[in-house]
Structure formats: structure tokens, C-alpha cells
Amino acid sequence: MIELDVTTDRGIAVVVPRGRLNMVAARQLRQVLADIITGGTSRIVVDLAETTFLDSSGLGALIGGLKSARQAGGDLRIARPTPEVMTVFTLTNMDKVLRPRDDVGSAFDV
């Protein structure tokens, strides 16, 4: 199972998925992201440092969140992917679209 911790600080929500972000967890993540955005926060950082596994469904949930965040005038950034997770990004070319940030705190700086 996955744990999804959410903290909000100065208008930026940080989501930390702990564990395997697979097809089951993807639905949870999609819901959590949707709730954050309906709750009025449209700038989101997904911190992947403690995500041990990511599949294409997980990526799909991130893209869905990105779409909603941008439609709400904000953005979704990802930070600190592990090498395993990064492989999935490269495999699907997602790295050409969304650059993972090295740091959560500065994810929205540039």
C-alpha cells in the first residue's frame, strides 16, 4: 500500500507518496491531487524521494494532476525521483516533457 502525505505551506502543496506508486495507488494519488486543487491550491510539488516504484498508471495520475493544476492557473512539479523511478521517466520520454527538480523547497523557483 501507499501512504500519501500532504503538507501545504505558503500556497504550495507538497505530496509525498511513500511506497509503490502503481496502478492501485495511482487512483488514490489522482484523487488526492484533485482534492488539493478543488481546495484552492494549484501549485503542487510531488516529492518522489520515498517512492520505491512508479509505473505508467502512476505517471498517468501525475499528468492528470498537472492538467488540472494548470487549468486552475498553477502547476505541478516533481522532485527528487529515485534512479528506479527516473528509468520510467526516460522509458516513456516523460523526462523530455517534465524536468524533475532536485529539491522540494526550490521546485517552484524556476
Add this chain to the structure above:
Amino acid sequence: MSRRLLLLRGIVLVTAILGLNYIVWRWLFSVHWSAWWIAVPLVIAETYSLVDSLLFGMTMWRLKERGEPPPATPDQTVDVFITTYNEPLDLVLDTARAAVAIRYPHQTWILDDGNRPEMRDAAAELGIGWITRSPDWAGMPRHAKAGNLNNALQATDGEFLLILDADQIPSPDILDRTLGYFDDENVGLVQTPQYFVNVPESDPLGSQAPLFYGPIQQGKDGWNAAFFCGSNAVIRREALMQIGITRYVHEIGVGVDRALRSARSVLTAARKDLGDDEVGVRKAIDDVLYDVGRTRREIARGGALLDATYRFQTRVAEIRRQLVAADLQLVSADLDLIAELDQLAGMSDQSLATVSLEALDRATARDLSPLGAIEAVEALIRAVDVDRSDEAMPVMPMATISVTEDMATCMRMHGLGWRSVYHDEVLAHGLAPEDLESMLTQRLRWAQGTAQVMFRENPLVQKRLSWPQRLMYFGTMWSYLSGFAALVYIAAPVIYLTLGVLPVQALSTDFFIRLVPFLVVNQLLFFVAANGRPTWRGQQYSLALFPVWIKSVTSAFGNVFLRRDLDFSVTPKERKEFAVARWDLVRPQLIAMGALALAGVAGVVRLAVGQASWLGTSLNLVWVVFDLVIFSVIIRAVRYRGFEPPDARPPDPSPSDASPTRAVAPARQPDRQPARQPASRRGSHRGER
């Protein structure tokens, strides 16, 4: 290697050698050039048929008989999807009950694109899931069955998906017999045959495809190119989702590039119309132009696309804010145009990657005030940007480029390196159309879908597919071009018998010793490949449905390149009243038959008055008779009155098949699909004269 395969390979080799020997000789030495208007079409048609035969030979070369499947690993999660649009409730529920009875643990879902409350209630009663489109789809292109499946993918989370058309009754062991293949982590798809129970032995409408769901898919399987046929298949969710993600990345890449190029022309045009005194506005436009260039360079250097567009949007929004105060009165005039751009982005059935640059330019060529131009650019980028405002879901795993999503999706899956499996065991029993009109509509739809894929994502240029894979996909598309060759094969004997024009230089010994052995081994190849399966019906329909094949190619061409409507036809829902035989549906075939018969009479007369040779006339008469025998299936089809189950039914694996409600032709709306070869059209190569 099995003896059968060895035998097949031997015959394939001989067929190829004899065929090439014949066709080269035909081109170089025997074309009757002075009668080029029929001689050239004929030799082209013969070449077409030879290529078809060679592709078939290549398919048979690696025929893969898998035998017993590996046992299914326990404790995997499976979603069973039953797709429906407007099929009768009972028909869907029969399938649903059989799906519930599948032994391997799973979750059953009815994917009800008709959004019917009575279906919801029935599903609840059976304790299964009922899925309809989420609110995201409001006002968006629905993409028929592909959209229905994409929507359901988001609402479920099983590791594997069994996809069933509403009328395909699964056997209880369907998952036990297929899931084991997925122990190989590279396997993304297991396809099983489609078999129809409401078809008599004689199969007057050519519904069964024994050669396709058999040797052809097995041969493709040998080249790792067995493909998805829309139903009775198990798919690995990860494979589908990966397709969705990579396509998403690809399409926004193409879309953003086009939008930025278009943006530059809009801004340049607006800048030209500026008066000398409008310094502030000019500077704003220059700033945006600079940002357009900067963003393009950033992307060209490999900068992350969405980061680049985000920065672009932010900067342009800022520039516009500064300008707004100064330029308020000009805004309203441009609002219409901006709305139009947004609309363009949402053009139905077109993903932005396929919206042409010309279309964008047309919409943006109109005069814009400077502020309007800037807003237009923002709208344009927003439309193609991450939010994919033209689609309900940003990620669309099932391909939407064709009315038959299955083949296109599978080709992309192979492109990503996944393997497919064809398991040759009937594990679901379905219903075929029972009247000519529904049958013709269905075949047209499959053929159109295949032609759309050929035009939109031609397998020959898919760099990520291996060459054999490309040829296997292309082979199926190639076979749908047979309608044009059929025209020539009908015309040639008619022309000889009535006008005496011979398209070959001479009916010499040379001609016969090259042609006849080829025809014989070609038929032999067909015979050995079929291995006792009936193939004659398929051969007949591959020629007899020539108007359908021609229309499918021309309409798909018009749709893909000229943006015409596909004339999308809905397969009628209920079985037609059979009071009137629908001869009107097969008028071209009747005309062809009449012409052939009259030409036969004319040929005999010409022979009697000494105007024609014995050899040429008798040869062409044989040809005419052959064509007429082929076409005779059309007469049977028009006269067919639907399926009547024999009183003593053979033991039937699915109890509900005989129920009267299921004798209704399956409803086919945007929902049906198997991209199938025009049944079994092999061996129809006829280089005869």
C-alpha cells in the same frame, strides 16, 4: 520444427520462386503494349496479387502453434470489461452473467456508453460494476469504443484487462487459459479467436474467419506481430498505459511546435499593421516574439517541454497585463477570433498533433489588433499545452486515430517493445450479423479502420517496429486493396470476349508453363496452411465484396487527407425484416455478373462466326465461369433469411446461446471493431488469361 511447418516452408519457397519467375517474365516480355489500357492494369493487378501471395508466404514461414498454455499464476488482479453502446439489455446481461462465472478471480464491469439506468440497475443486481463516461467527457470527442475503454481504464486498477464485446460469451476458463502467458513480463497482449454461434455450416455471409483466427494470426505470432482484434483478448494494463504516456509526450511535442510556429506568423502580421506612434504595443509584440523564439530554442536544445511552455505562458501573461490598461477598447473585437482558436483546438476527432499548420494559419490570418494577437497566441499555446483542452483525458491509451482502435493500439504496443501472443483456442462465443445490410456495414467499417491506420500510421515507416512486424501489419492492409485488382480481373475477360483484345502478347507455351505451376503451388500453399479449415467462403468474399473494399479505401483516403467525413455508418441494431430481398445493396456485383455472362455469350458468337480463337475463347470462358461461381455467394447472401438454430443443437459450451433474444444481430455502433483481413482471401491470386 514440425513436419507441417517444414512442408509449409518448402511450398512457400517454391511459390515465391515460381511467382517471381512468372511476374518478371510478364513485365519484361509479355505485356501487350499496344493494348496498354487493359494490359498494364492487368499486369499491375497480377503484381498486386503476387505481393499478396508473398506476404502470405512470409506469414506462414513462422507459423507458431503454441499448444497448451502455461498455467495461470494465482493472485493477479483482473478487470473484465464488457463494452456496450446500444445492444439489447438481455444480450449484454447474458454476457455479463457468463463473465461473472469466469473461474479465475476477477472483477466484472459493464462499460455502458449508452448510460442506461436499466443497465445500471441490472449490473447492481448482478453485483458487478457499471461504468459510464466521467464528467470530463462532456463536450469532448468521445472516440467511440476506444474512448469507452480509456474512460474505464481510469476508473479501475486491475493488472490485466479482459476485453469482451457485448455479445461475446466467455468460457469459464478463459482467464485460466490465457493469463499464464503473462508470466513473461514482456507480453502485453493475448488474443484469442472470435467465433460466431449464430452462423450455419454454410456460412452464407462469410462471418467466420477460420483462416485469420488460425494460420494467419499464428503466422503473425511467429514474427511477434499477432494483433489485437478488439474483443476476446487479455491486455496488460501497464502496456496500455505506457502507450498512452508515450503518445501524450509525442503529441504535445508536435502540437507545441506547430503552435509556436503559428504564433510567430500571427504576431509578425499584427506587427506590420502598427502605426509609428504605437511604441508601447510594438515593444510588447516584440517581447512576445522574442519569447516565442526563446521557447523554441529552449525546446530544440532539449529543455523540458512543459517547463518551457509554462515559462512562456507566464511571461506572455505578464506582458499582456501591462498592455491591457493601454489598449482596452481593442479587446472586444478580438474576442470572437480567440474563441474560434479555442474551438479549433477542440476540433472533433482531431488531436492537436494532427491539426494542420494550414488550418491554424487560416484561423489566425485574420486581422488582429496587437493585443488580440497576443491573446490569440496565449490561447493557442494553452490549447496545445499540457491541458490538452481538446481531449477529455490527457492520456489516451487506446489509439483514437481510427474507427478500429485495436490494430492501431497494438501496433504502438509492439513499437514499445511489448510481445503479443495469439492463443488459438475458442474461449468466447459471439454473434455475427444475420442480414446482408448489417454484414456489409460491418465489413466496410473494419476495412475503413484498417485503411485509416494505413494512411495515418503506416506500418512501413514505424521505425520502432522490426521489418517483419512492419510487413505483417502491412500485409493485412495490403489485402484490403484487393477491390481494385478485382475490377481488372472482371474487366479483362469481358474485354477479350467482346472486343477480342488480348492483354498478353500471346497465349504461348511460355505463358502456360510459367503460370500454371505457380497457380497450382499457390493453391497448394493455401490448402496446406488452412489445414482442413474451410476457406472457400473467404475466397469468394474477398472478390465478391470488391465494391466494399474500394469504398473503404477511397473514403478513408478522403477522411485522412481531405478531412471528409467517413460516411460513418452505424450497423443496424435489430435484425432486419427479411420480407424484401435487398438486391439494391449488391448492384455493382449484379452488374459485374451480368457483364460477365453477356461477354460469355458474345465470346461464343464471335467464335462461331470465326472471329476468335478456340484457345483464347475457351480460356476466357473458364475465367468467366470462375468469376461467376465466386460471385454466386452474393445471390445466396441476398436470399439468406437469418440463422435458424437446428433442432438438435450440438453440445454447446455456453448455455444461453440458443435463447431467442440472442438471435438478434449484434448492435454495432461506434463500438464494434475487429480489424480483420477480409476473411480468408488467400489463393485468390489469379494470373489467368
